[in-house]
Amino acid sequence: MRNPNFELRTESEVLKINLHPDGKTAKSVTYIDDAGTECEQPADIILLCGYGLMNVRMMFLSGIGAPYDPKTGKGVVGRNYCYQTGGGGAQLIFDDKKFNPFVGAGALSTSAHDFNADAFDHSNLDFVGGATIGSGESNGRPITNRPTPPGTPRWGSKWKEATAKTYGRVMGIGGSGSSYPIRGNYLDLDPTYTDRHGRPLLRITFDFPDNDIRMQQWVSKQCEKIARTLNPKILTVGSVRKDWNSVPYGTTHNTGGAVMGGRSDHQRGEQISAELGCFQCVCGRRFGLPAERRPESHRHRGRAGLLGSGGDPRPLYEGAGTVDVDGATGRRAAAGFGSKKGIGSRVTP
Ligand SMILES: Cc1cc2nc3c(=O)[nH]c(=O)nc-3n(C[C@H](O)[C@H](O)[C@H](O)COP(=O)(O)OP(=O)(O)OC[C@H]3O[C@@H](n4cnc5c(N)ncnc54)[C@H](O)[C@@H]3O)c2cc1C
Numbered sequence: 001m002r003n004p005n006f007e008l009r010t011e012s013e014v015l016k017i018n019l020h021p022d023g024k025t026a027k028s029v030t031y032i033d034d035a036g037t038e039c040e041q042p043a044d045i046i047l048l049c050g051y052g053l054m055n056v057r058m059m060f061l062s063g064i065g066a067p068y069d070p071k072t073g074k075g076v077v078g079r080n081y082c083y084q085t086g087g088g089g090a091q092l093i094f095d096d097k098k099f100n101p102f103v104g105a106g107a108l109s110t111s112a113h114d115f116n117a118d119a120f121d122h123s124n125l126d127f128v129g130g131a132t133i134g135s136g137e138s139n140g141r142p143i144t145n146r147p148t149p150p151g152t153p154r155w156g157s158k159w160k161e162a163t164a165k166t167y168g169r170v171m172g173i174g175g176s177g178s179s180y181p182i183r184g185n186y187l188d189l190d191p192t193y194t195d196r197h198g199r200p201l202l203r204i205t206f207d208f209p210d211n212d213i214r215m216q217q218w219v220s221k222q223c224e225k226i227a228r229t230l231n232p233k234i235l236t237v238g239s240v241r242k243d244w245n246s247v248p249y250g251t252t253h254n255t256g257g258a259v260m261g262g263r264s265d266h267q268r269g270e271q272i273s274a275e276l277g278c279f280q281c282v283c284g285r286r287f288g289l290p291a292e293r294r295p296e297s298h299r300h301r302g303r304a305g306l307l308g309s310g311g312d313p314r315p316l317y318e319g320a321g322t323v324d325v326d327g328a329t330g331r332r333a334a335a336g337f338g339s340k341k342g343i344g345s346r347v348t349p
Contacts, residue, residue: 009031009033010034011033011034012031012032012033012034013031013032014029014030014050014058015029015031015032015038015061015199016029016030016058016061016062017029017046017058017059017062017064018030018040018062019062019063019064023063026043026046026062026064027042027043028041028042028043028046029041029043029046032197051254052254052255052256052257052258053187053204053254053257054202055257055258056077056078056187056202056257056258057187057189057201057202059077059258060077060078060188060189060202061189061199061200064077065077065258068186068187068188070183070184070186070205073183076258076259077187077257077259078186078188078257078258079181079186079256079257079258079259080181080185080186080256080257080258080259081181081186081187081205081206081254081255081256081257082179082180082181082254082255082256082257083206083208083244083250083251083253083254084176084178084179084251084253084254084255085129085131085175085177085178085179085208085213085215085216085240086131086175086176086177086216086240086250086251087216087238087239087240087250088131088174088175088177088216088217088219088220088223088237088238088239088240089133089172089173089174089175089219089220089237090173090174090220090223090224090226090227090235090236090238091147091170091171091235091236091237091238092170092171092172092173092227092230092232092234092235093147093149093166093169093170093232093233093234093235094169094170094171094232094233095233097169098168099137099169099170099171100137100140100168101137101139101140101145101167101168101170102139102140102168103140104136104137104138104139104140105138106138106139108136108137108138109134109135109136109138110134110135110136111132111133111134111176112132112134114133115130115131115133115175115219115222116130116131117129117130117178125214125218126214127211127212127214127215127218128211128215129177129178129179129180129211129212129215130177130178130215130219131175131176131177131215131216131219132176132177133173133174133175133219133222133223133226134173134174134175134176135171135172135173135174137171140167140168142167145167146163146167147163147166147167147170148162148163148166149166149234150234150236173223173226173227174223174238175216175219175220175222175223176251177212177215177216177219178212178215179209179212179256180209180211180212181256182209184205185205185206185207185209186205186257187202187203187204187205187257188202188203188205189201189202190202190203191203204246206244207242207244208241212240213240213241213242216239216240217239217240220237220238220239221237223237224237
């Protein structure tokens with residue numbers, strides 16, 4: 001940025017990358033400035049740094065690369081979209097301990113990699129991948145952080161009593177897990193929703209792969225084992241389930257969505273895990289950081305270190321060890337800034 005020929009143009013939005021006639025190399029970007037004027041900026045090098053999802057959308061809008069077709073399995077842009085599998089873990093409520101979450105900090109979190117990736121023996125397990133298991137008191141924000149024991153009414157004096165008593169006496173042990181590509185999870189342009197320029201938004205078609213559900217359930221059991229040693233008064237475990245829903249916070253760690261390499265066709269067909277298929281590996285600051293190694297301990301209602309992902313905490317004392325893994329339909333969401341029409345996904349209460 002100190003170079004004299006560097007200029008930062010804020011309030012500008014790139015609309016398209018323009019290609020040379022050969023269709024293989026880029027020559028310029030078309031952007032719109034803060035006065036609404038459309039400009040063309042020639043360049044020798046163009047970096048896609050608009051975040052993994054937006055990079056894929058830009059490639060679609062610019063006609064770069066072969067779009068992925070889930071029916072045939074061909075194409076590379078939009079393919080191998082992955083996420084991060086959280087939503088599990090244990091929530092511990094104590095009578096005799098206070099954690100002072102209002103003086104928490106993200107750096108207080110601790111993670112163990114014993115059950116991450118291939119760091120453990122999978123020979124008797126029915127999944128690949130794994131998760132970091134972590135815990136930490138990162139915040140006690142009074143609006144987002146109001147944990148209550150299972151069965152507490154959602155409003156009224158009983159809720160007030162429970163929230164006052166429980167706030168500060170909760171900790172979580174959670175898993176941030178890997179996410180693997182499957183044929184039916186992909187990105188494409190939304191046929192309905194557009195941005196303020198009338199350009200299609202990105203559409204995400206995703207549901208948790210069965211492998212990742214099995215991984216997460218197993219990781220949750222490990223969290224539960226650790227939690228039991230701490231003798232909480234109330235212990236609940238969470239589980240990720242099918243029917244991914246974009247509305248409740250899950251994770252902001254989207255990965256994959258564009259297969260990279262020297263070949264532009266579908267023949268680059270090997271399975272690429274989230275940590276390798278991530279477009280951000282080249283463009284973002286998150287170089288080479290796998291999905292399961294991105295701690296996000298600053299929310300989740302006191303379940304520090306837990307990723308939401310539609311998680312379903314159920315009280316152990318009600319014997320809720322089972323989880324629903326039925327329903328294989330991918331769930332869709334439209335993603336894009338400046339959308340006039342909002343999110344295009346089904347809301348599951
Ligand atoms: C609420 C939230 C909490 C998070 N918490 C954590 C956490 O605790 N730990 C963690 O590891 N990660 C966390 N993440 C994820 C992390 O922030 C992202 O993975 C990371 O910022 C991605 O970096 P990036 O440079 O690829 O993209 P970004 O940081 O998104 O930067 C992309 C930039 O490109 C701009 N842009 C996009 N399209 C265009 C266009 N067409 N024209 C011009 N400009 C464009 C955008 O405005 C943006 O400024 C969180 C993310 C969110 C949203």
